[in-house]
Amino acid sequence: MNAAVAQSPIVSITNVTKDYTLGKVVVPALRGVDLQVHPGEFISIAGPSGSGKTTLLNLIGCVDTATSGVVSVAGQDTKQLTERQLTHLRLHTIGFIFQSFNLVSVLSVFQNVEFPLLLQRKLDKNQRRERVNQLLEQVGLAHHAKHRPNELSGGQRQRVAVARALVTRPQLVLADEPTANLDSVTGQHIIDLMKELNQKEGTTFIFSTHDAKVMSHANAVVRLADGKFLDRLSPSEAKRAMAAGAEGH
Amino acid sequence: MFQLFLIAFRNLGTHRRRTVLLGGAIAGVTALLVILMGLSTGMKETMLRSATTLATGHVNVGGFYKVTAGQAAPVVTAYPKILEQVRKAVPELDYAVQRGRGWAKIVSESGSLQVGVGGIDVKDEPGFRQVLQIQEGNLDGLNEQSTVLLFEKQAKRLQVKVGDTVTISAPTMRGTNNTVDVRVAAIATDVGMMSDFNVFVPSGTLRSLYQLRDDTTGALYLYLKDVNQVPHVQARLRTVLADAGHQLMDNDPRAFWMKFEVVNREAWTGQKLDITNWEDELSFITWTLTALNGLTGILIFVLLVIIGVGIMNTLWIAIRERTREIGTLRAIGMQRTRVVVMFLFEAMTLGALGTLAGALIGLAVCLGVDSAHVGVPEAVAMFIMSDRLHLVVNAGSVVGAMVFITTCTTLISLIPSFLAARLKPVTAMHHIG
Ligand SMILES: Nc1ncnc2c1ncn2[C@@H]1O[C@H](COP(=O)(O)OP(=O)(O)O)[C@@H](O)[C@H]1O
Ligand SMILES: [Mg+2]
Numbered sequence: 160m161n162a163a164v165a166q167s168p169i170v171s172i173t174n175v176t177k178d179y180t181l182g183k184v185v186v187p188a189l190r191g192v193d194l195q196v197h198p199g200e201f202i203s204i205a206g207p208s209g210s211g212k213t214t215l216l217n218l219i220g221c222v223d224t225a226t227s228g229v230v231s232v233a234g235q236d237t238k239q240l241t242e243r244q245l246t247h248l249r250l251h252t253i254g255f256i257f258q259s260f261n262l263v264s265v266l267s268v269f270q271n272v273e274f275p276l277l278l279q280r281k282l283d284k285n286q287r288r289e290r291v292n293q294l295l296e297q298v299g300l301a302h303h304a305k306h307r308p309n310e311l312s313g314g315q316r317q318r319v320a321v322a323r324a325l326v327t328r329p330q331l332v333l334a335d336e337p338t339a340n341l342d343s344v345t346g347q348h349i350i351d352l353m354k355e356l357n358q359k360e361g362t363t364f365i366f367s368t369h370d371a372k373v374m375s376h377a378n379a380v381v382r383l384a385d386g387k388f389l390d391r392l393s394p395s396e397a398k399r400a401m402a403a404g405a406e407g408h
Numbered sequence: 409m410f411q412l413f414l415i416a417f418r419n420l421g422t423h424r425r426r427t428v429l430l431g432g433a434i435a436g437v438t439a440l441l442v443i444l445m446g447l448s449t450g451m452k453e454t455m456l457r458s459a460t461t462l463a464t465g466h467v468n469v470g471g472f473y474k475v476t477a478g479q480a481a482p483v484v485t486a487y488p489k490i491l492e493q494v495r496k497a498v499p500e501l502d503y504a505v506q507r508g509r510g511w512a513k514i515v516s517e518s519g520s521l522q523v524g525v526g527g528i529d530v531k532d533e534p535g536f537r538q539v540l541q542i543q544e545g546n547l548d549g550l551n552e553q554s555t556v557l558l559f560e561k562q563a564k565r566l567q568v569k570v571g572d573t574v575t576i577s578a579p580t581m582r583g584t585n586n587t588v589d590v591r592v593a594a595i596a597t598d599v600g601m602m603s604d605f606n607v608f609v610p611s612g613t614l615r616s617l618y619q620l621r622d623d624t625t626g627a628l629y630l631y632l633k634d635v636n637q638v639p640h641v642q643a644r645l646r647t648v649l650a651d652a653g654h655q656l657m658d659n660d661p662r663a664f665w666m667k668f669e670v671v672n673r674e675a676w677t678g679q680k681l682d683i684t685n686w687e688d689e690l691s692f693i694t695w696t697l698t699a700l701n702g703l704t705g706i707l708i709f710v711l712l713v714i715i716g717v718g719i720m721n722t723l724w725i726a727i728r729e730r731t732r733e734i735g736t737l738r739a740i741g742m743q744r745t746r747v748v749v750m751f752l753f754e755a756m757t758l759g760a761l762g763t764l765a766g767a768l769i770g771l772a773v774c775l776g777v778d779s780a781h782v783g784v785p786e787a788v789a790m791f792i793m794s795d796r797l798h799l800v801v802n803a804g805s806v807v808g809a810m811v812f813i814t815t816c817t818t819l820i821s822l823i824p825s826f827l828a829a830r831l832k833p834v835t836a837m838h839h840i841g
Binding site: 224251259275323 | 414415418732733736737738739740742743744746832833834
């Protein structure tokens with residue numbers, strides 16, 4: 160872990176702002192955030208609803224663009240990249256677990272998970288099948304491979320989304336409240352899986368969460384408030400800070 | 409790539425109602441297009457076949473003979489030698505006939521008609537038997553001299569039946585009227601305009617009416633194996649016949665009977681040959697073909713626009729509904745071009761299946777109507793020169809229509825696909841619709 164910190168950051172965010180425009184109203188979602196995440200870190204982003212967690216993850220995940228500031232991913236300033244290069248970055252470097260699953264409804268569970276591999280065109284059919292089946296096993300959906308997403312529960316869909324994000328073995332995995340729709344056992348299971356990947360493969364994880372239990376697995380908890388970077392704490396500090404914050408209210 | 413097609417197929421399957429609706433609309437237009445084309449081609453074919461058989465060859469060697477400068481007769485003298493030269497020069501020839509041409513009055517006890525009189529050797533005219541439907545009597549009756557072939561309406565006007573005698577009266581070059589009594593040998597079903605102003609008698613009878621020599625005729629009608637060779641044959645005949653020492657008239661793309669005035673004004677006397685093609689001789693009716701084509705074209709265009717807008721709308725909605733999915737795919741790492749390809753493929757599949765179904769329906773209707781020998785109203789029969797609806801399906805144009813409509817569908821879907829693919833992934837993912 161300490162060795163990892165010494166490397167150059169995989170995510171580097173400098174003075175980033177993001178405004179949403181709703182008609183004539185400008186909503187500032189991020190107001191100057193700085194963040195450095197190093198390879199192999201397991202970072203939790205915490206903060207109350209509306210504090211900008213999703214917005215920040217979207218910027219890191221290259222699915223949205225910042226209003227100002229610099230977002231660097233894997234050493235590349237995303238502002239300098241073409242749409243094609245950004246897409247390439249998303250496909251090969253980043254795995255994204257969206258808050259609202261976002262599965263392809265006409266494809267089966269297996270096909271959904273396999274899809275990024277098909278886009279990558281790196282593995283042959285057998286390798287893909289092996290990889291997908293292994294992941295489905297790990298998320299406990301081996302018996303649902305042939306089902307369509309609409310035949311699954313919310314938790315099961317979430318696990319498909321997790322499997323899809325991990326299937327390419329990306330350097331960086333972003334997860335927006337990955338356990339929000341899961342019961343605590345499955346949630347724990349997913350976190351264990353992520354942790355295992357983090358330790359075995361050195362995959363960097365950045366996930367947003369409300370859940371203090373989930374936070375306790377992180378190297379560090381980055382707290383956001385009202386679109387601003389609040390502090391970067393260790394899990395135990397965070398736990399205390401949040402407890403204090405709760406008392407303060 | 410396969411997965412793209414799979415998504416496209418599955419999407420078509422999932423939105424079955426819309427797919428059926430859209431595919432049905434596409435199939436409908438295609439069917440209509442095929443039927444209209446079949447109708448148009450069929451009418452054209454009928455019209456030209458009737459007209460070319462009765463009133464002109466594909467290429468004609470006609471001409472005028474002038475005793476004095478102002479008295480032109482539409483005849484070709486010493487035709488056997490010319491026919492021989494023509495046969496030698498035109499290997500594309502299917503068959504050639506000589507036709508007498510006259511303009512005369514037919515008189516019966518109860519009426520009279522001014523008509524063009526064709527002099528034919530019926531045994532040499534295979535086309536006649538195909539084009540004419542004999543209602544009464546027999547075409548072979550025209551093998552006998554002093555007989556006449558009338559059409560239904562003419563027979564009604566003259567109030568005559570097969571076996572009755574009518575008198576044909578014609579002005580000759582000498583300024584007197586010659587007459588000949590002829591027996592009605594056959595009455596044929598009307599073939600549109602052609603039957604209004606044409607009757608046919610044996611060539612010998614026509615010659616005796618005009619007191620012409622045996623080796624004189626009105627024109628040589630040449631029927632080619634392939635109509636497309638007409639321009640070549642026409643051009644070749646001009647040089648060959650000129651080289652053989654014949655005087656040729658300048659090319660004038662009109663029917664022979666429209667040329668008297670011009671010819672009479674010219675100073676020459678003797679024989680001049682005039683080489684025309686079927687379009688020249690029928691120039692006074694080909695406008696109907698043009699009108700028919702124009703009408704079909706407009707109808708098809710309007711239909712295509714209406715359906716095109718409908719398809720565009722539906723495709724637009726279909727693609728908008730899936731904007732979220734597009735956003736997801738883009739966020740996972742699908743390139744814009746692939747998103748567009750995916751939707752284009754979907755539209756193309758829909759178009760291909762729709763047009764295929766439509767073409768089959770159209771074909772079935774065309775073949776069905778054609779073999780049912782559906783009759784047409786007289787006004788239409790007049791123009792198409794047949795009392796039956798004839799539909800001809802041209803494989804090339806059916807495939808052409810299919811390709812065209814599929815291409816249109818695909819192109820139409822290009823716009824919404826492109827717009828959807830252009831969205832930022834996060835915008836697309838949060839799209840509501
Ligand atoms: N698409 C959007 N359009 C307008 N405002 C938005 C949009 N997405 C988020 N916001 C606003 O930006 C702020 C941060 O939102 P978000 O990043 O979703 O927070 P969190 O994920 O921490 O709940 C909120 O005030 C939210 O209302
Ligand atoms: Mg959020």
